[in-house]
Amino acid sequence: MGTKLCVTAVALAMAVLLARPTSAQDLLQLPPIDVTSSRLGGSITGASTSVITAEDIEHSPAQSLPDILSQATSVQVTHLLGGPTGTDDMVDLRGFGAFAQSNVLILVNGRRFQDFDLQGFDFSSIPLNSIERVEITRGNSGTVLYGDGAIGGVINIVTKTAPSSPLTGRVEGAVGSYGFQEGRMSASRSSGPWSTSVYGNVATSSGYRQNSELRQQNVIGNLNYKGLEWSGYLNIAADSQRQNLPAGLPNLPLVYPITLDNPRASVTPFDWAHKQDFNITTGFTRSLGSDVDLIVDGGVRRKFQQSLFYNYFNNPSFSFDPSTAVPGNYVNTVMTTSSLTPRLDAHHQMFGVPNHLLTGIDFYNTQYDSDRPQAPGGEDIHRYSIQQTTVAIYAMNTASVMPNMDISFGGRLQRNMVKGQDNYDASVDPNAGFYATNPQAPPVDMGEWQYAAHLGAEYRVNSAFTLFGRAARAFRLPNADERVGSGNPFGFTAPASLDLKTQTSYDGEAGFRAKWGRFNIESSAYVMELNNEIHFIPALFVDVNLDPTQRLGWENSATYQLTDDVRLRGGFAYTQATFRAGPFAGNDIPLVSRWSGNAGLSWDIWKKLLVLDVTGRFVGERHMDNDQANTQPLIPATATVDVKIGGQYDRFFWSAAVLNLFNASYFDYAIASAFTPGYFTAYPQPGRTFMLRGGATF
Numbered sequence: 001m002g003t004k005l006c007v008t009a010v011a012l013a014m015a016v017l018l019a020r021p022t023s024a025q026d027l028l029q030l031p032p033i034d035v036t037s038s039r040l041g042g043s044i045t046g047a048s049t050s051v052i053t054a055e056d057i058e059h060s061p062a063q064s065l066p067d068i069l070s071q072a073t074s075v076q077v078t079h080l081l082g083g084p085t086g087t088d089d090m091v092d093l094r095g096f097g098a099f100a101q102s103n104v105l106i107l108v109n110g111r112r113f114q115d116f117d118l119q120g121f122d123f124s125s126i127p128l129n130s131i132e133r134v135e136i137t138r139g140n141s142g143t144v145l146y147g148d149g150a151i152g153g154v155i156n157i158v159t160k161t162a163p164s165s166p167l168t169g170r171v172e173g174a175v176g177s178y179g180f181q182e183g184r185m186s187a188s189r190s191s192g193p194w195s196t197s198v199y200g201n202v203a204t205s206s207g208y209r210q211n212s213e214l215r216q217q218n219v220i221g222n223l224n225y226k227g228l229e230w231s232g233y234l235n236i237a238a239d240s241q242r243q244n245l246p247a248g249l250p251n252l253p254l255v256y257p258i259t260l261d262n263p264r265a266s267v268t269p270f271d272w273a274h275k276q277d278f279n280i281t282t283g284f285t286r287s288l289g290s291d292v293d294l295i296v297d298g299g300v301r302r303k304f305q306q307s308l309f310y311n312y313f314n315n316p317s318f319s320f321d322p323s324t325a326v327p328g329n330y331v332n333t334v335m336t337t338s339s340l341t342p343r344l345d346a347h348h349q350m351f352g353v354p355n356h357l358l359t360g361i362d363f364y365n366t367q368y369d370s371d372r373p374q375a376p377g378g379e380d381i382h383r384y385s386i387q388q389t390t391v392a393i394y395a396m397n398t399a400s401v402m403p404n405m406d407i408s409f410g411g412r413l414q415r416n417m418v419k420g421q422d423n424y425d426a427s428v429d430p431n432a433g434f435y436a437t438n439p440q441a442p443p444v445d446m447g448e449w450q451y452a453a454h455l456g457a458e459y460r461v462n463s464a465f466t467l468f469g470r471a472a473r474a475f476r477l478p479n480a481d482e483r484v485g486s487g488n489p490f491g492f493t494a495p496a497s498l499d500l501k502t503q504t505s506y507d508g509e510a511g512f513r514a515k516w517g518r519f520n521i522e523s524s525a526y527v528m529e530l531n532n533e534i535h536f537i538p539a540l541f542v543d544v545n546l547d548p549t550q551r552l553g554w555e556n557s558a559t560y561q562l563t564d565d566v567r568l569r570g571g572f573a574y575t576q577a578t579f580r581a582g583p584f585a586g587n588d589i590p591l592v593s594r595w596s597g598n599a600g601l602s603w604d605i606w607k608k609l610l611v612l613d614v615t616g617r618f619v620g621e622r623h624m625d626n627d628q629a630n631t632q633p634l635i636p637a638t639a640t641v642d643v644k645i646g647g648q649y650d651r652f653f654w655s656a657a658v659l660n661l662f663n664a665s666y667f668d669y670a671i672a673s674a675f676t677p678g679y680f681t682a683y684p685q686p687g688r689t690f691m692l693r694g695g696a697t698f
Helices: 003-018 054-059 065-069 097-103 140-146 480-484
Strands: 049-053 075-078 090-093 104-108 131-138 153-159 168-176 180-191 194-205 214-226 230-244 272-289 292-311 326-350 353-372 382-402 405-424 444-462 465-476 503-516 519-531 534-537 542-545 549-561 566-579 595-608 610-619 638-649 652-659 667-672 680-684 689-697
Touching: 049 054, 054 131, 065 075, 065 090, 065 131, 075 097, 075 667, 090 097, 090 104, 090 153, 097 104, 097 534, 104 140, 140 153, 140 382, 140 405, 140 444, 140 465, 140 503, 353 480, 382 480, 405 480, 595 638
Parallel strands: 104 153
Antiparallel strands: 049 131, 075 090, 131 153, 168 180, 168 689, 180 194, 194 214, 214 230, 230 272, 272 292, 292 326, 326 353, 353 382, 382 405, 405 444, 444 465, 465 503, 503 519, 519 549, 534 542, 549 566, 566 595, 595 610, 610 638, 638 652, 652 689, 667 680
């Protein structure tokens, strides 16, 4: 796992051995992540964690879940479209840049919700008013429990259950800058062992930029039963989204007459993407004894996506003329994912030591079908069909070897099977005859075994101080879009292919948590070494396995209850993501900032009648996408401040927020030219925006 990883593990072991033991009566159990209601059965011992509660979400000036997550230390968010709901935002844990969405595993109520495409998880599809809390577990140890893709960490979104009352509800509405309008509603009811709830959301926005209009609707419904010996649930979720795509703007007028000098403009005034999603999940928990529960979950998800990209360069002049643009690429994709995940949650004694074991079997099957004509209704140029099936067995055991020390160890063995083919029709391809290699990717039919492993420890030195650490091995499978894009027939070095290698990582971490009166702090350092990291190279229009890479980081977060009415929070992180071999050895990986930080204040000015919340975020400079050589301009550092003031009286509530208070001009994402020094395209973000919200409960 590398010298640095060994050094980290040795340092952790020495810290544990040299620490002063204490009696059980002196210990203060620092609150772990409560995962009972999210159906996980236990947290990951030795990992750096944080929790965002429903109250935090309610107080935050941020209007989208990605921006709310960015208030947690080391979470970097890349905004593309700048919409208020977080559509197409990328959430990064521990420095994966443009491919963050494929290296952070998203769970909903403890179950995988990761898509088999590059879009990843759409955070805007979960109504904010349906969230009970969000659990963030950093590092790759989550792969043991949840499967591939948890390289940077795991984000678990836990939705609300109905309270013990006959009927409750909530309605609210919001208006804001750039034509934003939103309506939210929720209702829940309980009767005996049964409870049900529904959460809905409708949002529209004309968008900050031309051709960035958004229309979105989503709904989540729950039905729950809780008896003496067993409980069950049924969740149904659906969402629909229509998003126009303005694309990036160049900094110089070398190709387009429009540049970043006009940040609200678009160079793709007709491009769009639509999505419809339906998900049904059901399961039960059955007690097999006083200390053993059987948990069985299963689900089916169907996602439909359509997108249309126009050709704005019209032969033979190749001049930019939007009025004569013609369809150039239409994508019509359907994905169906089915899953079954039975597991046992058992508390047992081994050699007189209390143990907690979580073990189970995961089965996931995804069918990806994507038609690629030039325009809707046209003949398919390419028709991709890819099926991925994974079957895994896993176990994680946590032993309380001493009253003040827990050790966990676990592993996952997973069989991955992929079948895919590309049906190509040269007779309808306008580029036929111009390729350097065969544009049809050869079929793929492969299977492989992969494994993940975890070893972690937590040692409570005294009532105020806890040491923790872990070491783990994990993996990430290529998704369907990466396989489709793993070759470029226009280049001789990357012929069309559906084959990519599986990415692997070795991860080590050590840190501490401390609590002194009203002050809480957590600090940890980590090292991660990766092989075959999967990445897209814009200059070649191809997905590749990179040369070996690594991450080194240091993360710190703290809260301080200044008074009963004033709470302060803050944190900063150092993230060094570099190539460790190959022609770019020592260079930074694009789109990863070395320094990031956050700070916030919550002040109950007058009980709940008047509350002030202020949030500030800082992200340091970073290299642009496609700049592995580190020779192009840097994306400038960014600092923004959001402010919200609101209140609640009886059953009525209101708030007014100002986002980007100081009207900072910035962009999070840019693609550097591979051939022209100083030339790039970027996605400018909104300046100062305003939001008013109000509603009532019943």
